[in-house]
Amino acid sequence: GGGAQADQAPKVVAFRMGVTGAVIAFKKPCPDFEQLKVELSSNEDSWQLQSWQPADSRRTTWKNQTPIDYQKDRSYSLKLSEQEIKLLPLPTGDGAFYFVPPHAASSCSKELLDELQTQLQSCFDLLEYEPDSKWTLLTSALLMRAIDATANHERSLEHLVELEKVDAIRKGY
Numbered sequence: 731g732g733g734a735q736a737d738q739a740p741k742v743v744a745f746r747m748g749v750t751g752a753v754i755a756f757k758k759p760c761p762d763f764e765q766l767k768v769e770l771s772s773n774e775d776s777w778q779l780q781s782w783q784p785a786d787s788r789r790t791t792w793k794n795q796t797p798i799d800y801q802k803d804r805s806y807s808l809k810l811s812e813q814e815i816k817l818l819p820l821p822t823g824d825g826a827f828y829f830v831p832p833h834a835a836s837s838c839s840k841e842l843l844d845e846l847q848t849q850l851q852s853c854f855d856l857l858e859y860e861p862d863s864k865w866t867l868l869t870s871a872l873l874m875r876a877i878d879a880t881a882n883h884e885r886s887l888e889h890l891v892e893l894e895k896v897d898a899i900r901k902g903y
Contacts, residue, residue, distance in 0.1 A: 759788045
């Protein structure tokens, strides 16, 4: 392989392995992935994972169907170029994984976030005059979750509970 490819190793965002093989996903498309050295290690053992196939047309996800002798009492790590990633055991006990959770805030621009905040403030203003407005309660709860689900969790739930009181026909918002 060329040195330029090794310098710009793709960022791994997810990896899963088990007895039936492995799947890896990258932040950006990685068309030359099969040329990179992928190594799995456990304790003093290490072996290369080869024969990767693209799993999507953009080549951000790749799969390997070579059986892996997974032992649940061992810890594993994945080595790809300069990255060494410690894998966590799957709750089912039949494999290991790595995952980078997506950042909700990074998925929308500052302009969009500002607009959502403005709309949410309008909903709050409307609720002062009309506290039983079904659409305003629902919209405000959804906007709060879109803006920051963690920070607004309690307040959005309060709006949904209020909505169920106001609109008893519909349950399970």
